[in-house]
Amino acid sequence: MSGSLQRPIKVLHVAETIRGGIASYLNELHPKQEASFGADNVHYVVPSDHRGDLAVDDTQMTTFERSGRSVSGLFQMLRASLQAIDTFRPNVVHLHSSFAGLVLRPALAARPQAPSVIYCPHGWAFSRETGRLSHKVAKAAENLLARTTDRIICISGDEYNEAVRAGIPADRLTLVHNGISKTRPEPQPVAAMWPSKKAKVLFIGRLDRQKGYDLLIEAARRLEDVLDVRIVGASVVNKFEGPAIPSNVTLLGWLDRREIEAHLEAADLVVIPSRWEAFGLVALEAMRAAKPILAFRTGALPEIVVDGVTGALCEPVAAGPLAEGFRRILEFDLKVLGHRGYDRFKQFYDVQKTHHQLQQVYADVLQGDERQPEKQVQLQSDLSSNI
Missing domain, CATH: 3.40.50.2000 (Glycogen Phosphorylase B;)
Incomplete structure (x- = not known):
């Protein structure tokens, strides 16, 4: 890690849904972050119905109720996240996927002395199969919210290039490829008998x-x-x-x-x-x-x-x-x-490489986070007027 970081890294991961790829991403990353930052310095906010998808201790978890994707569920995520920030007091909040980024970034930008914000879209909303208006709205929202984000993590070259084409400032973007452990989990004995000639x-x-x-x-x-x-x-x-x-x-x-x-x-x-x-x-x-x-x-x-x-x-x-x-x-x-x-x-694609690169991103934003108070006030003012 470049430079000398005075404060320990204390990271709060927030996701509106984790089932599938995000759960795999967090499960691969968690042991590395826990070993480097300490078990007391890594915490998660996830939906209660996905609790079992994440292999972490209950003490490292805050859950919220949701019934599918709804305004109520997003509000519960916001409330649980703000409570976790007040209790856990992270210096880095790492947001995963579009809905967490859409809801939490304006809320954190409006807070004085908010933690550093890292955002990983795990696939841009404007790259999905939607109508032209939805694409324009998603691009506009991501461009505006990028100003409230200390760093945006792109998990592939394609995602990075899509962001640049959409007008998101390159100095906010960092490419950190996904990785998984080189050690493969032991297959369940006899769980997959598959007697087929096809x-x-x-x-x-x-x-x-x-x-x-x-x-x-x-x-x-x-x-x-x-x-x-x-x-x-x-x-x-x-x-x-x-x-x-x-x-x-x-x-x-x-x-x-x-x-x-x-x-x-x-x-x-x-x-x-x-x-x-x-x-x-x-x-x-x-x-x-x-x-x-x-x-x-x-x-x-x-x-x-x-x-x-x-x-x-x-x-x-x-x-x-x-x-x-x-x-x-x-x-x-x-x-x-x-x-x-x-x-x-x-x-x-070794997760150790992914972890080291993310750790460097956290360290960089924290070292640069003797943030000029007047710059933060201006950011809050700009965001309020735009929204």
């Missing part, structure tokens, strides 16, 4: 439109004699209302980490049919298990998956190209692709 395909993720589960089901229907597909996950944002499930697709719901590792062990390949993807931690989990990946050429996935080397990429985003992608990847030696992916994972 290609065994595993999907892990939310059954929400973003993740393209409907495209996978349609591609599987077209390749019923070729593929045996298992889907680990469930809907988070909306109720599952997907197409009828063909006979070669099995829905498993959410599983614990060791069960997921058992299914990874048994699978021939992992599919990530996301319509948009800020990063895709599932890709790293697949590579760590030496499994090849089939994905669309979208978002950060082309940064992670090397076409024809560690997996296969297809485009455009639709069921037909996905089915063709399956046919193409099955022409390769899947074990060779998987081992190349494992080598790439070891080289680039």
